Amino acid sequence: MTARGRSSSEPTSATLALRRVAIDTYRENVAYLHRQCELYRAEGFQALSKVEIHANGKRILAVLNVVDDVALVGPDELGLSEEAISTLGSEVGAAVQVSHAEPPASMDAVRRKIEGERLGADDLMAIARDIAERRYAKMEIAAFLVAAGQTGLDRDEVMNLTRAMVAQGERLHWHGDLVADKHCVGGLPGNRTSMLVVPIVAAHGMLIPKTSSRAITSPAGTADTMEVLAEVEVSPKKLHKVVQEERGALIWGGTANLAPVDDILISVERPLGVDYPGQMVASILSKKIAAGSTHLVIDIPVGPTAKVRHMRDALALRKLFEYVADRLGLFAQVIITDGRQPVGRGIGPVLEARDVMQVLRNDPDAPSDLRQKALRLAGRVIEFDPDVRGGDGFDIARDILDSGRGLAKMQRIIEAQGRQRAVYEPGSLVLEVPADSDGTVVSIDNFQMARIARLAGAPMDKGAGVDLLKKLGDRVKKGEALYRVHATFAADFGFAAAQVECSSGYRVGSADEMPEVFAEF
């Protein structure tokens, strides 16, 4: 090759000074370059194209945004968010280099999936690695999710995806052969059984270090509700101390970097409103395996407005959980439960925490459905104990609860994690929603109740939510209150009230209209 003119055949890369741009770009790195930046012009970068940023031997990928304001970044600067700067392991003012980024190599596999091909273990490992390294833009993740959802992942693909997701993050390790856990596939408001199962099972002496998520589209996650009572963002070191002392914990899993690919996929799945069985199984099992669980009870609620609507779908989902869990060395018991209505009375962090504490205190007003469901689930977890006879778990769980040992264990877990100093109360703006006729409550729409609670401000406003006064099968008179909406802020109250106007979520009719369900409990 002959080079004419002044130049070298080595790619050159100009150097820019790193600057902090205080924009929260969530899970997508964004790089800001000034339109007058020589590099921007010379290298033919295009707005929204992907660039690779190098500093000190480290590199990250980012989506390029072009800026016309030197107050944000100057022509010789490169702007990054705080999080991106720390991922890069660099500091403000440091010299960084920028170049065109190649699209992630594993997008070839995604395109093959779009064509309907079956992906191998290596393909899925490469996809998970590129996602974990933030090489995928959100639209590329959407392409993967839809392609995998549409042709479907077969069960070996689900297994390989689960394995690939576990491989990308941290893993927690516990001293003990049996690390118990429970998980619900979701979709049922108020279903706060974990906060009962954990203290009961820990009081029985089994290890149950539960990591939970915060709500993404629901009015409360277990972490949001536990936070009403205790600190949930605890360091891995502290978590180990709590678990060593109390056998159980209820913390937010976000700090531990467990299966981070899952969080990234969820950040696209939720706004898209897509949710496929294969991805659900990979998501749940990868998180559990990464959290060090060995024995897992999975709760699949089935009902007309639950996430899973038909028994046949619940059974197919159960088989898929079993297939993947068995092959990845996790012992999973899947239980199909009644998902026709919310569990307990409260929907929203404060109201749900109140229900949980009523059950633990053996309060005569405690919601009996929450108590029953938690005891049955705790019983199943306790039966993982080789010394417990099949069928005895429920009685053991009930004894622990009735004797007050459940409450005592919960108090110790709260103290160990750090008791919440703020005192949260239900929101002071209250709307009572009355029955529009005499009759029996024959349906409660889980989605609509969750939506109302969310619009009222849950989970960000912990006191916001819905308090159910009537449940399925209850007789009501016209004008009698069905539920109360709690809000703290007038704007939220207005949104929730407008939603109630659209539909109360309740239907009052004659008792024989109530849908049947053939679940285990």
Added chain:
Amino acid sequence: MTARGRSSSEPTSATLALRRVAIDTYRENVAYLHRQCELYRAEGFQALSKVEIHANGKRILAVLNVVDDVALVGPDELGLSEEAISTLGSEVGAAVQVSHAEPPASMDAVRRKIEGERLGADDLMAIARDIAERRYAKMEIAAFLVAAGQTGLDRDEVMNLTRAMVAQGERLHWHGDLVADKHCVGGLPGNRTSMLVVPIVAAHGMLIPKTSSRAITSPAGTADTMEVLAEVEVSPKKLHKVVQEERGALIWGGTANLAPVDDILISVERPLGVDYPGQMVASILSKKIAAGSTHLVIDIPVGPTAKVRHMRDALALRKLFEYVADRLGLFAQVIITDGRQPVGRGIGPVLEARDVMQVLRNDPDAPSDLRQKALRLAGRVIEFDPDVRGGDGFDIARDILDSGRGLAKMQRIIEAQGRQRAVYEPGSLVLEVPADSDGTVVSIDNFQMARIARLAGAPMDKGAGVDLLKKLGDRVKKGEALYRVHATFAADFGFAAAQVECSSGYRVGSADEMPEVFAEF
């Protein structure tokens, strides 16, 4: 309903002051709110969620970014890009209101498509409308594209999508029954036949007001190349004047807002690297119909490194074009052409413009393949003229070109649009790439040549690109130059040279290895 506590049941919306944020967010509206903004907290907005912004009865949707820097937006301000502010029809400092945005209603149809359902005309109309109104985030567009690509759109769905895309933008109207046009499905570098077909057909007296795109992933679009010679961003008013006087024009279609949904879809398709026949047909035909064309010649190049690789695919694509065009009242003639190698010599705006002018000037050095292909295509367009006998088009086109009337028409079109004042030259940094052995050129990789030209700086740097000295079938000696890479900037030169090191894109072998092609010409 009984409301207790201070509140109303009407949704309230606080007012914020509009501020300009000078970040180029391309086709996605982004709203910037300060983390301390009361509204952000009170309404439970989440970063990257969608919000609706109201002002003066107008509204737009935007993705919410959360900002921690009052230099960007203050707690009582809402930041928007210049483009979003003007879409909103508002001004900096104006009072705006923000609320949660509902996801676009047509996402339900997208989810049905993901499930494999066939979409009706109404579904596709609703999707196109929501996309045009920027209600879709990029990941939602990706979901639609992949879902539609994977299960495939049947031909009626393609027709309905085309119709829906036409319905969303402006339409150009011409005085005349026959408005001719030509279009190539792309993938072939240097294939600048439009700049020859337009003056030849206009010189024949037919109306051919050609709107073209700029390059997105290729080293040059017709608009980029024409811009070397003339203004291409002309107002609709000026366009009509040019066409009235000269019968032909070669302008950039971007200012006319023709089928804007197409541009938005392309902005996701290209970075994803997905390209499906159904979407290609809808994209091309919607743009042509919106541009007011009645008679269209479509060029489908077929070759091992072209966009369409097999004759069977080209035929299927031709039938789909014909089916949709016929039903939408556009007369389309589809021609399958030889796509085994780039057309002409130059790749990149300046080098391609040089080829075009050589052909128009009847320069003995003019690339004969470009001349032949342009004459054949122009001949087909001319045969749309009812007074021209079938088969006579080529001769008429050749007479126009040989007589200098083609050149004269091109000069008048250039003058009418506005002659380019800048003088562009090929980049002064030159790399000559030699043959590595004696033999015959048996393959030239279209993708690799385009990539090298792009890395050298095309199309942003108009003088950058590749100049082919040898074409398929040419005998070469070891060390003899195959092509030259031109660049203006050292960094670009380095990138291109590194790419050439990976692969020159040429293969020299024995003449019988050359792939055959059974195209029309």
